[in-house]
Amino acid sequence: MVLPALVPAVFVVAGGVGAAAMQSLGLMPLVGPVRFSADAYTGQAEDLFRALGLSLAIAAVSTVIAAVFGVGTALLIVGGRWCGRILAATSAATVTIPHLIGAATVGLLLADSGVLARVLGVPPELWPSLVGGPWWLAVVAEYAWKESAFIALIVAGTLITRVARFDEAAALLGATRWMRFRFVMLPLALPALAISSTIAFVYTLGSYEVAWLLGRTYPEPLAVMALRLFNSVSLTARPEAAAAAVLTTLVSFLVVGACFWALRKTALWR
Amino acid sequence: MLVGLGAVVSLTLGACAAPAPDGARSEFADWNDVIRAAQGQTVKLWMYGGDTQGNAYIDDVLAPAVAAEGVTLERVPVTDTSDALNRVLSELQAGRTDDGTVDLVWVNGDNFRTGKEAGAWLCDWTNLMPNLALTAPDDPLLLKDFGTPVDGCEAPWNKAQFTFVYNSDVIADPPTTLAGVLAWAEAHPGRFSYPAPPDFTGSVFTREVLYSVSGGYENVPATFDQDAYDQLTPKLFERLRDLAPSLWRAGSTYPANEQELNQLYADRQIDLTMTYGPATLTDLVASGTYPPGTKVLSLEEGTVGNASFLSIPANAASSAGAMVVANVALSAGQQLAKAHPATWGQFTVLDPNELTPDDRARFDALPSSPVVPSYDVLSRSANPELAAAWVPVLDEGWRTTVLAGR
Amino acid sequence: MTGLDLRRPGDPGSTLTLAHGRGRLLRVLSTTLVASWFLLPFAPLALWAFANQWSFPSTLPTEWGFDGLSSAIAQGALPALGTSLLLSLVVAALATPLGALAARALTFGTVPWPRTVSIALLAPIALPPFAAVLGLNVLLLRAHIPPEAGLVLVLVVMAVPYTTFTMRVAYAAHDIHYEEEARTLGASRWNILWRVHIPLVAPALSRAAFLAFLVGWSDYVVTVVVGGGEVVTLPLVTASMAAGIGNDSAVAILSLSAIVPPLALLALAGFAGRRPRTGAVQKTPNVGERP
Numbered sequence: 019m020v021l022p023a024l025v026p027a028v029f030v031v032a033g034g035v036g037a038a039a040m041q042s043l044g045l046m047p048l049v050g051p052v053r054f055s056a057d058a059y060t061g062q063a064e065d066l067f068r069a070l071g072l073s074l075a076i077a078a079v080s081t082v083i084a085a086v087f088g089v090g091t092a093l094l095i096v097g098g099r100w101c102g103r104i105l106a107a108t109s110a111a112t113v114t115i116p117h118l119i120g121a122a123t124v125g126l127l128l129a130d131s132g133v134l135a136r137v138l139g140v141p142p143e144l145w146p147s148l149v150g151g152p153w154w155l156a157v158v159a160e161y162a163w164k165e166s167a168f169i170a171l172i173v174a175g176t177l178i179t180r181v182a183r184f185d186e187a188a189a190l191l192g193a194t195r196w197m198r199f200r201f202v203m204l205p206l207a208l209p210a211l212a213i214s215s216t217i218a219f220v221y222t223l224g225s226y227e228v229a230w231l232l233g234r235t236y237p238e239p240l241a242v243m244a245l246r247l248f249n250s251v252s253l254t255a256r257p258e259a260a261a262a263a264v265l266t267t268l269v270s271f272l273v274v275g276a277c278f279w280a281l282r283k284t285a286l287w288r
Numbered sequence: 289m290l291v292g293l294g295a296v297v298s299l300t301l302g303a304c305a306a307p308a309p310d311g312a313r314s315e316f317a318d319w320n321d322v323i324r325a326a327q328g329q330t331v332k333l334w335m336y337g338g339d340t341q342g343n344a345y346i347d348d349v350l351a352p353a354v355a356a357e358g359v360t361l362e363r364v365p366v367t368d369t370s371d372a373l374n375r376v377l378s379e380l381q382a383g384r385t386d387d388g389t390v391d392l393v394w395v396n397g398d399n400f401r402t403g404k405e406a407g408a409w410l411c412d413w414t415n416l417m418p419n420l421a422l423t424a425p426d427d428p429l430l431l432k433d434f435g436t437p438v439d440g441c442e443a444p445w446n447k448a449q450f451t452f453v454y455n456s457d458v459i460a461d462p463p464t465t466l467a468g469v470l471a472w473a474e475a476h477p478g479r480f481s482y483p484a485p486p487d488f489t490g491s492v493f494t495r496e497v498l499y500s501v502s503g504g505y506e507n508v509p510a511t512f513d514q515d516a517y518d519q520l521t522p523k524l525f526e527r528l529r530d531l532a533p534s535l536w537r538a539g540s541t542y543p544a545n546e547q548e549l550n551q552l553y554a555d556r557q558i559d560l561t562m563t564y565g566p567a568t569l570t571d572l573v574a575s576g577t578y579p580p581g582t583k584v585l586s587l588e589e590g591t592v593g594n595a596s597f598l599s600i601p602a603n604a605a606s607s608a609g610a611m612v613v614a615n616v617a618l619s620a621g622q623q624l625a626k627a628h629p630a631t632w633g634q635f636t637v638l639d640p641n642e643l644t645p646d647d648r649a650r651f652d653a654l655p656s657s658p659v660v661p662s663y664d665v666l667s668r669s670a671n672p673e674l675a676a677a678w679v680p681v682l683d684e685g686w687r688t689t690v691l692a693g694r
Numbered sequence: 695m696t697g698l699d700l701r702r703p704g705d706p707g708s709t710l711t712l713a714h715g716r717g718r719l720l721r722v723l724s725t726t727l728v729a730s731w732f733l734l735p736f737a738p739l740a741l742w743a744f745a746n747q748w749s750f751p752s753t754l755p756t757e758w759g760f761d762g763l764s765s766a767i768a769q770g771a772l773p774a775l776g777t778s779l780l781l782s783l784v785v786a787a788l789a790t791p792l793g794a795l796a797a798r799a800l801t802f803g804t805v806p807w808p809r810t811v812s813i814a815l816l817a818p819i820a821l822p823p824f825a826a827v828l829g830l831n832v833l834l835l836r837a838h839i840p841p842e843a844g845l846v847l848v849l850v851v852m853a854v855p856y857t858t859f860t861m862r863v864a865y866a867a868h869d870i871h872y873e874e875e876a877r878t879l880g881a882s883r884w885n886i887l888w889r890v891h892i893p894l895v896a897p898a899l900s901r902a903a904f905l906a907f908l909v910g911w912s913d914y915v916v917t918v919v920v921g922g923g924e925v926v927t928l929p930l931v932t933a934s935m936a937a938g939i940g941n942d943s944a945v946a947i948l949s950l951s952a953i954v955p956p957l958a959l960l961a962l963a964g965f966a967g968r969r970p971r972t973g974a975v976q977k978t979p980n981v982g983e984r985p
Contacts, residue, residue, distance in 0.1 A: 019799035020811055023792040023854050030826060030851040031817045037829030046832065048381055049406050091728050094721065101725035108732040114956035116912030118929050119949040122936050126738035126946070131555035131750045133738040139753065142557045143478065150541055167732060195717070217819055224822025227914055231936070234541040235484040236691050241824055248828060249370040250486070252680055253377075253406055263825035274820040332923055337931070338938020343769055364923035365769075365934035375922055382835030389841060389922040550939045555750045568939075576747040576756070577940035 035267055042260035048253050058257035059265075065243070066265055073239040073266070076154055076229070077222040080161035085215045087162065088169025093203065095174040106174065112167035117160070121228040124160040125149055149232050156232040165218035169211065176210035177203065209281060216277040220270045240266045312385075312602035314413035314611075322416055322608045323357070329609030330360040333598075334372035335394035337365025338547065341571055345632045349625050354616050359609040364390075373399045376408045376601040388603035392610040395442060395599045396488060397434025401676045403599065404436055410600040410607055411441040417611065419618040424639035428672075429595045435510070435675035442597035443614040444637040446626070449666040450492050450591040451566040457581030458559045464588050466500040469560065470527070474534040479559045481536035481543055481552065484691065485683040489546040489564055492592060494686055495674055498524045504589060505671045512677035521682070525689040532690065542691070554578055560585070564594075566666065567633040570657040582659055590669035595637055620647040629657040636663075739953075742946035762943025770931060771948055778928040779955065781917075782910035785849045789906035790899060792850065793857025800858075801865035819855045827919040834920060841922035848916050853906035860905060864898030900963050904956075911956055928952050 040046050044055045059066070091109055095102040115123075127133050129149045130142040149156040188202045226241040233242065240262050247259035316322045331354070337343060343363065351361040366372055372393045379388045395403070403409050414420055423430055423444055430444045431437065452469065454462050463472045473480035483490030499505040501523045509516050532539030536558055543549040546563060553561035554577045563569070572578040598617060600610045616622055620643055623636040640648050656662060742748065743762055745755030796815060799805050818826075827848065834844040876890045892899070914929045921927075932948040935941045 020796040020805050020815070023796040023815060023858065024811060026847055027815055027818055027851050027854055030830060030848055031814070031821055033833045034821060034826035034828075034830040037833050038825055039829070041829060041832075046381065048377055087728070087731065090724070094725055094728060098721055098725065101721055105725060105728055105732075108729050110960055111953075111957055112732045114908060114911075114960060115953055116914070116929055118912070118914045118933060119952050120735065122932070122945055122949055123735045123739050126742060126942065127735055129555075130557060133741060136751060136753050139751075141751070142555065147537060150537075152540065163731070163735060220820050220822075224825065226824050227933075235544050236541070236687075241822065244828070245824060249368065249374055253402060260828060263822070263828045266822050267820075267825045270820040270822060271817075274816075334923060336937070337769075337934030338936075338941065340765055340769065340935075340938070340941060340944070347768070347770075363770075364926065365931060366918075366923075367934050367937040371918060372923075374919075378831050378919075379835055382832045384835050384838075389924060547937055547939050554939060572940050575940055576749045579749075 035264070038260045038263045038267070042257050042264050044257055048256055058261035062258055062261070066240075066262060068237050069240045069243045069262065070265060070269065072154075072237050073223055073241070074269070076157055076161070076239060077219050080158045080165065080222055081215050081219040083158070083162035084165035084169055084218055085211060087166035088214070089173055089207065089211060091166065091170035092173035092177060092207065093199070095170065096177045105170075109167035109170045112164060113171060115164065117164060117225060118227040118231075120164050121160050121231040124156055124163070125232055128156045128159065150234040152234070154229075154233060157229050160228050160232060161218075161222045165222065168218060169214045172214035173207050173210050177207055208284075212277055212281055216274055220273055223270055223273070224266055312407075312410050314410055314416065314607070316413070316416060316608065316611075319416050319418060319615075322611050325608035326606075326612045327358040329606040330362060331391045331606050331609040331613050332362050332364050332389060333392045333394070333613065334364045334366055334369075334375075334390050336369055337363075337367070339565075339568060341568065341632045342634075345626055349631065350613070350617060350622060353619075353622060354613050357612050357616060359606075359612045361613055369393065369396055369399050373403050373408065376403065376603065377406055379601075379603055380406070380408060385603045387605050388601050389605070390601050391604040391606045392613055393599045393601065394445065395597055397436070397594060397673070398488060398491075398676070398679060400433050400442060400597065400599060401436040403601075404439075404441060408602055409441040410602050410604065411439055413600065413607075413611055414438075414440045414443045414614075417443065417615040417618065419615050422618065422620060422638045422642045424642065427637075427639065429593065430637060432673075433597060434594060434673050434679075435677075438597070442599040443618060444595050445598050445614075445617055445634075446567075446596045447593065447635040447637050447663060447667075448564055448596060449566060449593040449635075449663070449670065450489075450496070450562065450564050451569075451660075451666065452560065452562050452585040452587065452591070453553070453566075453569065454560045454583060454585050455553075455556075455579045455581050456583045457579060462583075462585050464586075466496055466587055466589065469585075469587075470497070470500075470531055472560070473531060476559070477534045478536055478538070479557075480534070481539075481549060481558055482562065483545050483549050484542035485686045486680075487545045489549070489562060490542070491679060491683055492564060493562060494524065494528070494682055495678070496591060496671075497527060498682070499671060500589070501527050508674065510672060511675045512681065517678075517681060517685075521685055525685060528686070528690045566660045567635070569659045570629045570633055573659050584660055584666070586661075586665070586668070588669075590667075590671050592673050593667050593670040594673060620644070620650075624650055624654070627651070627654055629655060629660070633657060633660065736953075739946045739949050742942050743950055745943050745946075748942070762947045765941070765944040766935075766947040766951075769935060769944060769948075770926070771928070771951060774926050774928045774931045775951055775955075777926060778911060778952075781846070781849070781925060781927060782907045784846055785853055785910035786903045786906040788846065789850045789853035789857045789909070790903040793854050793859075793902055793906075794861045794895070794899065796854070797858050797861030797865050801862055801868075802870065815858050816855045818851050823852065823913070823915045824919075827916050831919050841920060841924045845917060845921045845925055848920055849910050849913060850906075852913075852916070853909040856905040856909065857902040860898055860902040861895070864895050868894060904959060904963060907959065908956060911952075 037046065042058045044053050044058070091105055095106050125132070129135070130145045130147070135142065135145045184202050184206065185198055188198050193201070224241060226245055229239045229242050230245070233239070238246065244259045244262035244266070247255040247262065316325070333346065335342070335346070343365065346361070346363045354361045372390055376388060376390050420443070429447065433442065456462070463469045482493045485491040485494055498520065499508060502508050502520050508520060536552060543552060550561055550563065552558045556579065566584065569578070569582065569584070573580065573582045598614045600607050604610055620638065623638050624647070626632050626634050627636050636651065640651065643651070741755060744758050744760065746759035746761040747757040748755040800808055800812060805811050830848065839847070872894065873886050873890050876886045881889070912929070914933060917925055917927050917930060928948060928951065932945060932952065935948060936945050
């Protein structure tokens, strides 16, 4: 019964990673002889680590912001009648937008001469460098925006099905708002929060369009570096692109593995 | 699971062969063969999709014309031409040598060179096209693309000139040399920038500056030579490093490509920009995207010019149909329609001396654009391009010296 | 909910936990803030979509009109919209039953090495799409899998973690005794499936299908690399237009048309989910959408 789902999944994951690894080691060259070598890793080690650091930083910051906003939104969704319904609808709408289009619209909003700068009447020289600026603020904002909606919906879903009656019981027993948040809501929302944040983190780490549209030319995150090398006019850059891809994949799997390991440890997962 | 793994292993182990680097040769004996084979074929033309006028020309003018010859033309929009080359290379890497999904590519110099090195293009076919006779056989822009010999591996389509563009409402007294442009930039901090190489336009710009600081293109050997590189480039990179603090955002970052640079110009953040596609200027001014005072800046020492081409991948499934499309695109009627500023405004590759008097008169009667001067004016004292081997070395030198070296 | 609805313990918005007075004001205020956080990025689209001319630095478009719309249509927005819809529906139609089958088998313990299998099914979430297609494309080409089939294959695999997860949550709360009872009463397998099993998990199925739809709908990298130009979807047209200059209003129209269909589906699902169902007593929280 699981085979129809399992076979293609294994083919895509093992095939994708395997072929990328072989390309990175010079075993599937575009031109020239097959030659095993780790040059694609060692030759650009410094660039790879810089890109990895940047990717991790962008993913970490945007995921933290998204988690905070997401949990806040989830609490509002669970707690209120009309407020909850409005927020559930707006965050559901946000989740459906493709990241590429989200990036395009955030660019239109936040660019030096974007809609916000025009509406506020700030000349481009005085407008902070959000798009393509040194702190990657527009990129972080786009991920935080989209992922907070995602986290909100996952967490709210769990809270609605599992938590609300505990919350009522705690209220009956006289718990204050803060106590109910700290001792009822948060512990029970934690597994869903951890899982959804991990998914958001890994997605951010591996996604390309947003940093490509809203980022700057140097330094560059792993995904942008990989695609630049992949599309490079020099034929020998493909192993380097594959090396960046393999590194991203390894880090992704490590993060997901760590999350599940931690969840099992804490025994919050049923 | 084991089944999947087995399939993966057998596929990857078989996937090690790389394509032969010499490319494929056309098998057609004459044009009638081509026409016969092309009947009913569907040709996928992969081209940059960000130019609405270009897209409309293909869909509304060229496609009906090739349909009359029995060929269906479908446009595949890509964000960058390298997407198309990449697809071809991936197919060849996988050993798919005769049923490729890309039939025709609007290709620029560096993608052509990469593809030729990898044997990705079909060669020796352009001589079959009757309309090739309308071009000048000794036109240097049509014999070498970016320093790479064309060798019948691509059909000429448009001519283009690297062009500086400025807002005459802001700059009343524009500079007349490239050195003057750089001096103007330093006198007006934050109002100029250029795309980061290896972007095509940014890369051309650094070569123009190399000519300028070396005292003219005559002093730079066209073929790559490490001694010349070591001798000439310190001056180039020093000039660009000195310039950086006066650029947009104090040179702490650069536009990633020509589009980002020109967006800055459209947003009035810079007053002087550059493009390798001056054809689009007319429409951009008319639509209010560019400032109304937009003008083309002609430099005393000239700029580099080139031609853009249509290439057929070595593994194209509909290569005969693609040849028919390339031939129709090279006809006097299509070149004329395409050159009209209201349609697309692309300069023709045809030689006036090879045209019928009627066609020549029609080309002469084309309305001139209010923004872009005629090709003859633009290409006056055109500079030759450096050999392709210079390009990656200069780009990498710029990345390590100017971009990261601050 | 109207006053006629029966409230059950645990329904959201119970009067016990509802805010009062200052807390209520705070809640309305924070709702407004959070809602504008979500809605603000839509504003430029609404403005640019109907701006024929909006030269810098005008605060608002200098000329309104439908140039963007006609330009987007001329660039092939309509066929791209159709392709996107078809692709996403195919992905949803395949990934949902696959996920449901796997989830059911995993939940009711008929699978050897259940932990390994669950991990393998969830693994695509951690696989960056660009890394997957970079390697996979050569394999697909070598295996002579047509680009359309390869694209659907990869997208279905990317969607399966979401559908499996959604369905596992549903089956965990699923009472299999209804089916056993129907069987003892002599219902055929087919009848049990259609009359008992599917109605019971229908809300979760529609949720899973929606997630799978979104995976197909939002994809860019996989379509570019694996689709091989055979599949020109809305994100492809949008990206190629966004790569040009002066196309802002067409890009805004294309973006809006990429937002509306999933919203319509969502509204439809919400509508259907709110209708009281015979037999099915599950609630439909909007759980689990794609990041």
